[in-house]
Amino acid sequence: MKKLILLCGMALAGQGCGGGGDEGAPPPLPGSPALAAVGLGSGALALGEVELGLTGAAQVTVTNVGDGDAGALTAQITGAHASAFLLDAAASTCASGALAAGASCQLTVRFVPAEVGDLAAALRITATAAPDLPLDISLVGRGRPRRGRCRRRGLPAR
Numbered sequence: 001m002k003k004l005i006l007l008c009g010m011a012l013a014g015q016g017c018g019g020g021g022d023e024g025a026p027p028p029l030p031g032s033p034a035l036a037a038v039g040l041g042s043g044a045l046a047l048g049e050v051e052l053g054l055t056g057a058a059q060v061t062v063t064n065v066g067d068g069d070a071g072a073l074t075a076q077i078t079g080a081h082a083s084a085f086l087l088d089a090a091a092s093t094c095a096s097g098a099l100a101a102g103a104s105c106q107l108t109v110r111f112v113p114a115e116v117g118d119l120a121a122a123l124r125i126t127a128t129a130a131p132d133l134p135l136d137i138s139l140v141g142r143g144r145p146r147r148g149r150c151r152r153r154g155l156p157a158r
Contacts, residue, residue: 044138045123047085047111051146056111060137062094062125063104070099071128075107077139079121085139086110087123099127113143 050056064070073094077085089095091108099105113119123137 044140045109047109047139047141049142049144050111050113051144052113052116053146054112056141057088057091057108058111059091059106059108060123061104061106062099062135064099064101064127067101069101069129071130072097073099073105073125073127075123075125077109077121078124079139081119082121084111084113084115084119084141084143085121085123086112094125109139111139111141113141116143116145118142 045058045060047056047058062073075087075092075094077087086109088108088110092106094105094107107123107125109123111119119141121139123139125135125137126133
């Protein structure tokens with residue numbers, strides 16, 4: 001499996017990680033944090049096809065690949081279909097304080113589509129030590145109609 005590392009460091013003022021990948025980004029300055037989302041083959045967190053009324057889930061591992069403390073992390077979901085994606089705080093490990101150099105944590109995203117079709121949003125992760133350099137990860141999923149659960153009138157359910 002091919003791994004893509006999305007880097008977001010304090011390398012140059014005004015250069016952030018918008019849109020899911022900065023493969024050509026300069027390395028972080030010594031002593032500065034750099035957030036990376038590891039293992040996203042396409043640069044997006046794909047949550048697959050989920051029937052309306054059901055839930056899908058996926059995890060993303062966030063690693064501080066810099067040599068400075070990233071501070072506390074904040075994560076939020078933004079975008080056109082943000083309401084279809086939820087952060088599961090109970091299943092995530094990123095809320096436990098500062099993310100030290102070399103440390104990792106996991107965020108769990110749940111996909112709960114309320115409409116049929118392709119849905120997209122973005123997971124934005126910021127660190128207190130580098131609030132102007134967010135890490136944006138695309139979230140994609142497809143809502144599909146519920147399969148028929150028909151029963152004839154007057155007959156008991158099986």
